[in-house]
Amino acid sequence: MPGFGTTNRTYDNAVGLIKALGASMMVVDIKAACLQHFEDIGHDKDVHDLTYENVQARERTQILMDLANKNGGIVIGTGDLSELALGWCTYNGDHMSMYSVNSGIPKTLIQYVVAWYADHEADETVNKFLYSIIETGISPELLPPSATGEIVQLTENILGPYIVHDFFLYYMLRTGAAPGKMLYLAQQAFGEAYPKEQLKAWLKVFISRFFTQQFKRSCLPDGPKVGTVSLSPRGDWRMPSDASAALWLREVDEL
Secondary structure (H helix, E strand, O other), rough: OOOOOOHHHHHHHHHHHHHHHOOOOOOOOHHHHHHHHHHHHHHOOOOOOHHHHHHHHHHHHHHHHHHHHHOOHHHHHHHHHHHHHHHOOOOOOOOOOOOOOOOOHHHHHHHHHHHHHHHHOOHHHHHHHHHHOOOOOOOOOOOOOOOOOOOOHHHHHHHHOHHHHHHHHHHHHOOOOOHHHHHHHHHHHHHHOOOOHHHHHHHHHHHHHHHHHHHHHHOOOOOOEEEEEEOOOOOOOOOOOOOOHHHHHHHHHOO
């Protein structure tokens, strides 16, 4: 479902992988539908704001839901545990599916599993495409690419590395660590790779987003618990959507 931010690299990787696996393929370009929707709601197509981005995510979900109805199937979600923790998903867009198969798997583990499959199970062609996907910067690709066709909306440039956020998530949920302990453990784990002030900045991003994005986790689709950490409101994690992060952020500022 190519949109305004789809680059040649990601499109070619998707098409190449589908063909290499021998799966069926259906291409539904969403740009015309999104432009019509901008006109319907009176949104300037040249204003690349949150509305511009989320219209694309919700259009894709509508297509998937309708095709599922048409074919008597279900929509399998692509979102993962890391995105749920940070709320890095569009409410009623990629946030929603009939079954969220990756909801208990952090993004760093997904990358590891894909690499393992590429090395141990995939043939040479599939291996090539899987590694090209792993090596592509993580992005929702909802903003137009650069003049040279490169991705400009890189998630880790905005939020910080997923490996750090997954680290914070594990120690907060699994061990009940407070901000001070999370920062201390991160300093020990990452050593000189990231200075303390940088880790503090990312910890504030993690805390702020984790608290403010609970409303998305309160209405998650069903999904399996895979590891020792889960954010399902029907299992491990119950949290009011109006909880304040103020005390946690104050502690980080004092570290």
